[in-house]
Amino acid sequence: MMNNVIRQSLIGGLMALSLGGISLPAIAGGGSDISEAPYNEIQLNPISMREAETLVGKQEVYFFDVNTLEIWAEGFVPGAVFFNVQNWRELLPKNKDAVMVFYCANRLCTASNMAARETMKLGYTGVRHMADGIFGWRMSGRATEKP
Template sequence: MNKPIRKFLLTCALLFSFPGIVSAGAGGEMTPIDLQTLVKPNPISLREASTLVGREDITFYDVNTLEIWADGHVPGSVYFNVKRWKRLLPENKDATLIFYCANQLCDSSREAAVSTMELGYTNVFHMADGIWGWRQRGYPIERP
């Protein structure tokens, strides 16, 4: 048997041995798409965020634990890790909102930003370096 035919037959045998791996269509009912994978907040650097602190038209949201927030947070930031978080959002859905948590390993702030975007807020940012990156850069912090 020549080499191309043997290769073809081997490929067919492998494909039919594992029927669920290569098939067209899902074969089931349609399910909703997880918006967490599609909606992504705008990234913002520590340097850029530091220039926005104190502006009345911009709100920083700290999504850390209460202990981390109390140990120091971006000046003027709102503690966001609460059950009734929707009450903390402004009425204006075009307001600039910046979310952060501890560091790049913490995903809570990105999830909070995405949930806010799903409510229709359009100017949402995620400061991935978080409060630890903020402190490492020597930016000012505030304590309650």
């Protein structure tokens, strides 16, 4: 009995090691069919919560919250603009060099990644991405506003 358990563990381990040498394409799924993860040539410019906090309330600095309305209503970075709208281009500043910080819920949320990249495609150079999102912001005890 014990030998069978050890043998199965060894076989499983060896199979895992042998499969590790096979190169498979990166795949992503979210409840739908599995497909290859998109590759983005536009690299994001990350910003830490500590650095972002020093920019809150400063001139020519814009915070864009790309969350759902439900998450937005629970609180957002002070001064942030709700960005998850159809006419999002109208929310962008005229100055293409202005600092803009995009965030969504947390590191698992990709809405702010997409919004930041789309903004960069329009020629904006000061785009930053705060990956920890509003949940990281709140959990760290930083101040929030509510609509």
